[in-house]
Amino acid sequence: MAGFLIALASGPEAFAIAQLCVSHPLGQIALFGYSLALFYHACNGIRHLFWDAVIGLSIPAVYKSGQVAIVMALCLTAALWSVIYFVV
């Protein structure tokens, strides 16, 4: 992301190279992986924030929220890439 911002600020030539990198299949795979990691980290992070607020600390609730975090991360990633490939 920092690289993309730097490229945008550096001018059209640098921006074209950055666009080439992120649109290349390898770049797309990297971005897909990054988005999955980001969404999983966000969902599980929110789960931790609930724990910090003393919510959902029973063992069944912990297992349940863990499953919800994984499913949510997968759904958000699928939704993002569906929008990118089929809507935009």
Add this chain to the structure above:
Amino acid sequence: MNKSRSMQTPLAAVRGLGSAKSGLHHWWNQRMTAVAMVPLVIWMVSLCILMTGASYQDALAIASHPANATVLILFVVVGFWHAILGLQVILEDYVAAEGLRLVLIVVIRMFAIALAALSILSILRVAL
């Protein structure tokens, strides 16, 4: 602590600097940056969708909008801050050698701050 002579309450002792010498500060900053990251990430993901396949002029227009530029700067500051805190905890937990642990924490912190400064400079250059 001598209970019979001290006027300090147990609560004050807990709120003060514990054995780690930094009290709750690190932990609390990590939670607060986490909370702030939730709306920032939603905005950033939306920006990424908007930027998909954008021309140089379109991308400039999106990034230079005051609201977007503000969120970009906040995302960089809060994101790198959150990353520094999180990576520090990982290093403290998993690197046993004290010297190496300190060096890694400092190097990561400096690298993150440099990258954040470069990112903010780029955002300002585009936005102003």
